[in-house]
Amino acid sequence: MNISPLNICLLGVIGLVAAGFYGLLTTRNLIKVVIMLQILVKAAVLGLITAGNISGQLYVTQSMAITVIVADTIVAVIGMAFAIQIRRQVGTLDTNELSSLRG
Amino acid sequence: MTLPVWAWIIVLPLITSPLIYFIGHLGKSRGVFAQRTALLAFAATWAAFVLAAQDLQHNGISKLMVGSISLKFDGLSLLLAMIALVLGSFVVIFSGHYLADEEGQEKYYAMLMAMIGVMIGLGCTNDLFNLWIWFEAMAVTSYLLVAFYKDLPTSLEAGIKYLVQSAAGSTLVLLAIGLVVAETGALNLDEIRQTAESSPALMAAGILFVIGYGVKTALVPLHTWLPDAHSQAPSGISAMLSGIVIEAGLIAMLRSLSALSGVTTLWGPLLMSFGILNMVVGNLMAFGQAQVKRMLAYSSLVHVGYMLIGLGIAFSMRDVIGAQGGFFHMFNHGLMKGLAFLAAGSMLYTLHISKGDHRPLLFDDLAGAAKRYPWAALTLSIALLSLAGLPPLAGFMSKWQIFVAGVDTHNGWIIAVVAFAALNSVFSLTYYAPLVNTVYRCEPSAIVLSGKRLPVVMKLPLVLMALGIIAIGIWPSLMNWLTEPAGTALLAGLGG
Amino acid sequence: MAAILVLLTIGLPWIGALLVLLTGNERPKLQHAVASIISVAAGISAVVLLWFTSDQPVLSIPMGSVFGVFTFVPDALGVLLAVIANVVGCLAVIFSIDYMKGNEQLGRYYALVMFFIGAMAGLGISGSLLLMFFFWEITAFCSYALISFDNDDPKAVAAGIKALIITQLGGIGLLVGALIINSYVGSYQISAFLTKAETLPFNVLVLLAFGFLAAAIAKSAQVPLHTWLPDAMEAPTPVSALIHAATMVNAGVYLVARFFPAFEDVPGWTTSVLVVGMISALLGALMALVAADLKRALAYSTISQLGYMFFAVGVGAVFASQFHLLSHAIFKALLFLCAGAVIPAVGTRDMRQMGGLRKTMPFVFTVFVIGSLALVGLPIANGFFSKELILEEGLMHGPMWAYIGMLLGVGLTALYVSRMVFMVFYGESHGEKPIHDGLFWMRVSLTALSIGVFTTWLLAGVLSDLMAQTLPFHGVHAIGTFELAKEIILAPATWISIAVIVLGIGIWILREPLAGIKNLLRPVARIIENGLGFEQLNQGIINGTKNLSAALHLTQTGQLNWNILGIVGMLSALFALLFIGV
Structure with a gap:
């Protein structure tokens, strides 16, 4: 496989997705969970830009990427707000301790 | 530029949403003001809806370009708008008393209104990325509504799980969009369908769509957030989540997947496989639950399963009856499950919440409830029996339509699937029927005896929805005006 | 006119159900009055419908899209079912005036009973398979809700759910069958299917035949799906009389009889029906012989008698099966309602704690004996003619081994009925003195049914005539009542079976010396009691x-x-x- 910028981007997407999901599977800290979600979103943003590059629609995908960043910032903010509220009400950020709902 | 009349169904809820919030802030009794404003907003939106429905019937599908974003109003949009408005109206009427003692009611009504607006918008989009935006907006509003009881640990736990899983799913959708753009260079669904050819990248994109939107649709095993969120949210929101939000996810999935219909013939079998998995797992999980709302939540999995079977048949066979049946069941499920959650919610309200208690409602709490709450008991029973598919109730008819589509294929496998679905329907009686029996005991439980009277306003939506279920059960073609265009729209989306 | 009558037959009970609910449990007297007046009116409208039988739909309602046309075809087969449902139904309601007195949830009780009556009538009259399935499911639901009417009793709840699940499982056969018929014939109409049955692919027809048989077996509580019926005896006794003896359990027989012309050429189908019937007739009788609970004994006897009807269809005697269905509905309802009078009076269902009631409850004793005569099949009772007709047809058209099996069943019937009558009414009293000998309204409906026992066989001629006219596919021949009676009385089969009956009663009288055989039978009985291992399954x-x-x-x-x-x-x-x- 030759090392073209495109391939680097693709590898970057795959790597970020893998890292993000690996993190979500292993971390128990809510703050880290939100960070992992952000990593996943960054993978998606990179993916969109790469796709725009491949198909020659860079103009469209760039504006999409910006929209995605905005949208996911909102999600991140809400996630953080939840995390804070959980810390206050439950007194922990460990997701494994947040498992009262089961069965 | 003048907006077409259907655009107002989207615009009205979205502009009234902040209005509700501000008006709610004006008076002392915030909730009452906010609720009344929301009701007015609903009245206006209903008017727009009626005009739009007539317009669709007479003039057919209409499109609108806002910049480079293309919107269109077809049968699927009509269906989604109808379910959202029916459920939304009942939920707003119901929530007046239910939330009377809570803080932040104006936020609740504003968010609910916004959620309905974006859901209707989701139904009207004809563009892959735009679809995602609406979807994400819907998700954001629903996160906040699920965790409405922001001081309750269980409610927060449900909210964060829902948020994380849903957000992870939506990034998968973005990746899928990236793949589609890379392959076809298009975002418009019609253009994609015309250019999409069989390729591994598009196959992968399809799978990412199924999994990404599947989290919201609660496909097994992506469903794990659902029982928590449905059982912890305020009952009105449980009704919305189960009756329309997961279905909106399903419609988003169908729209995206239908653009890729030329890529492979496997989408139909894939949907049907998920349907079977959902039925089995949902039934087994609902069986043996002690909490009423959790049982209802798992039963949503089963019903998504039935819809998937009908829609899977539509995908495989380009069969309009399967699509119609799936959508008919979607509408009926909205009514039945909405009613079940609201009826259970009314009991939860009078037995626990009105006493400031946020314990879950257990089966045993409802023992003998019929004696003091005959209407709530009767409507809950009607909802449960309709969910189980007993005639003369709506659930029977829509399942029947799905089964007709299955058997009409004359395909041995699909007929076996139909028989299996019927078997699951019978099995579901093992958890619905005992609840009905419990409600009609002669000797009320202590908690029922100590319950408050149920306000008339709370009974109103219950009785209306129950009447709707019976009417559709006796006269199934009552809903043809809704399901037929939706089925046709899906088939048109498949290019068939 | 016919259309209005059909609507009244089905609709009146349903309206009555709604009215009783709206009356509210605070006004029990009004509830009793509304329920009985409306159910009597419904009974009359069903009987009048007999003059309007037809093989054509009298009412068609197009339902749009995939739901086809809902048609009502009041042919003889269907109207018979409707008449039984509404007439026995109104008698059960009248009986309930005294039986259910003082119950707190009267509204729910009457509403469900009347909802059931309407649905049962509809099940018979519907000409569309979807409509039939629709009513089929409603009857199953009402049966469930009434079995577990006493929701505070976990046994009743379990029995209700069990009945519902088992009948529904069988119902899948009917559901898939109806869908397949719609798909291949292009319509849900039963007549359309019977016309085109031969054109269907062979394997499809086989699937249909056995799917419908499964549905019928579950609904009619035939072996091996019979275990729900004895448990269903937790229901209030008028409900047992109406649903679990006279009407709903007949739906299975009705189904196989209705579709007999389409399936008779499917290899093995008639034999299967016959064998199911024979096994159920024998095992039911054996179980009735050992049961100690009066209602369970009667339930086993119902399984056994339904077996006779299945057997009749299996040998191709559709008319005989329907004739016996009519007789059985009357005499078994009578027996159950007698049980309904005895049980509250003595406060137990256990026959071992009864005895000697002949003197303290003379009225109930008399009508119980009348019902027993018919069940055993002794002359001038309706059961005599219909059962003998089945045996005669069995001898002529069925295999010899099956005939002998059924004959054995006749002997066992005589034996268990003798035992039942003896344990309840003769001998020493083992329990408390009964508090009444049937209250007024109980006596009214018991009297009406007793008259029915002696008179319904006179309808044989009319019935055969109507069936010949309105069932173009079944090949029933019209025959006059007295011609038929003469034929039955002169047939050798009749004399053989009367001999067997006498033998059966004789064995009961001589039971002391034969105690060894009884003990020998006990382990067999226990296995049967547990449903031949199906209960374990x-x-x-x-x-x-x-x-x-x-x-x-x-x-x-x-x-x-x-x-x-x-x-x-x-x-x-x-x-x-x-x-x-x-």
Whole structure:
């Protein structure tokens, strides 16, 4: 496989997705969970830009990427707000301790 | 530029949403003001809806370009708008008393209104990325509504799980969009369908769509957030989540997947496989639950399963009856499950919440409830029996339509699937029927005896929805005006 | 006119149900009055419908899209079912005035009973398979709700759900069958299917035949799906009389009789029907012989008598099966209602604690004996003619071994009926003195049914005539009542079976010396009591499901990482399928 910028981007997407999901599977800290979600979103943003590059629609995908960043910032903010509220009400950020709902 | 009349169904809820919030802030009794404003907003939106429905019937599908974003109003949009408005109206009427003692009611009504607006918008989009935006907006509003009881640990736990899983799913959708753009260079669904050819990248994109939107649709095993969120949210929101939000996810999935219909013939079998998995797992999980709302939540999995079977048949066979049946069941499920959650919610309200208690409602709490709450008991029973598919109730008819589509294929496998679905329907009686029996005991439980009277306003939506279920059960073609265009729209989306 | 009558027959009970509910439990007297007046009116309208039988739909309602046309065809087969439902129904309601006196949930009781009556009539008259299935399910639901009417009793709740699940499981056969017929014939109309049955692919027809048979077996509580019926005896006794003796359990027989012309050429089908009938007739009788609970004994006897009807269809005697269906509905309802009078009077269902009631309850004794005469099949009671007709047809058209089996059943019937009558009414009193000898309204409906026992056989001629006229596919020949009676009385089969009956009663009288045989039979009886291992199979399935469900509940751990694994796992699995498998 030759090392073209495109391939680097693709590898970057795959790597970020893998890292993000690996993190979500292993971390128990809510703050880290939100960070992992952000990593996943960054993978998606990179993916969109790469796709725009491949198909020659860079103009469209760039504006999409910006929209995605905005949208996911909102999600991140809400996630953080939840995390804070959980810390206050439950007194922990460990997701494994947040498992009262089961069965 | 003048907006077409259907655009107002989207615009009205979205502009009234902040209005509700501000008006709610004006008076002392915030909730009452906010609720009344929301009701007015609903009245206006209903008017727009009626005009739009007539317009669709007479003039057919209409499109609108806002910049480079293309919107269109077809049968699927009509269906989604109808379910959202029916459920939304009942939920707003119901929530007046239910939330009377809570803080932040104006936020609740504003968010609910916004959620309905974006859901209707989701139904009207004809563009892959735009679809995602609406979807994400819907998700954001629903996160906040699920965790409405922001001081309750269980409610927060449900909210964060829902948020994380849903957000992870939506990034998968973005990746899928990236793949589609890379392959076809298009975002418009019609253009994609015309250019999409069989390729591994598009196959992968399809799978990412199924999994990404599947989290919201609660496909097994992506469903794990659902029982928590449905059982912890305020009952009105449980009704919305189960009756329309997961279905909106399903419609988003169908729209995206239908653009890729030329890529492979496997989408139909894939949907049907998920349907079977959902039925089995949902039934087994609902069986043996002690909490009423959790049982209802798992039963949503089963019903998504039935819809998937009908829609899977539509995908495989380009069969309009399967699509119609799936959508008919979607509408009926909205009514039945909405009613079940609201009826259970009314009991939860009078037995626990009105006493400031946020314990879950257990089966045993409802023992003998019929004696003091005959209407709530009767409507809950009607909802449960309709969910189980007993005639003369709506659930029977829509399942029947799905089964007709299955058997009409004359395909041995699909007929076996139909028989299996019927078997699951019978099995579901093992958890619905005992609840009905419990409600009609002669000797009320202590908690029922100590319950408050149920306000008339709370009974109103219950009785209306129950009447709707019976009417559709006796006269199934009552809903043809809704399901037929939706089925046709899906088939048109498949290019068939 | 016919259309209005059809609507009244089905609609009146349903309206009555609604009215009783709206009356409210605070006004029990009004509830009793509304229920009985409306059900009597419905009974009359069903009887009048006999003059308007037709093989054509009298009422068609197009339902649009895939739901076809809902048609009502009041042919003889269907109207018979409707008449039985509404007439026995109104007698059961009248009986309930005294039986249910003082019950708190009278509204629910009457509403369900009347909802059932209307649905049962509809099941008979419907000419569309979808409509028939619609009513079929409603009857199953009402049966469930009435069995577990006493929701405070866990046994009643379990029995109700069991009945519902088993009949529904069988119902899948009917559901898939109806869908397949619609798909291949292009319509749900039963007449359209009977016309075109021969054009269907062979394997499809086989599937249909056995699917419908499964539905019929479950609904009519035939072996091996019979275990729900004895448990269903938790229901209030008028309900047992109406639903679990006179009407709903007949629906299975009705189904096989209705579709007999389409399936008679399917290899093995008639034999299967015949064998199911014979086994049920024999095992039911054996179980009735050992049961100690009066209502359970009667339930086993119902299984046995329904077996006779299945047998009749199996040998091609559709008319005989329907004739016996009519007789059985009358005399078994009578016997059950007698039980309904005895049980509250003495406060127990256990026959061992009864005895000697002949003197203290003379009225009930008399009518019980009348019912027993018919059940055993002694002359001038309706059961005599219909059962002898079945045996005669069996001798002429069926295999010899089956005939002998059925004959054995006749002897066993005589034996268990003698035992029942003796244990309840003769001998020493083993319990408390009864508090009444049937209250007024109880006596009214018991009297009406007793008259029915002696008179309904006179309808044989009319019935055969109507069936010949309105059933173009069944090939029933019209025959006059007295011609038929003469034929039956002169037939050798009749004399043989009367001899067997006398033998059966004789064995009961000589039971002391034969006690050894009884003990010999006891282990067999126990196996049968448990449903020949089917009860264990049921339990096994239930336990298996429970365990599976419990195991699956563990997978919902509530941990976020685990939930994410669901997403990642499914995604990887699908990618693996895509790039490796497909």
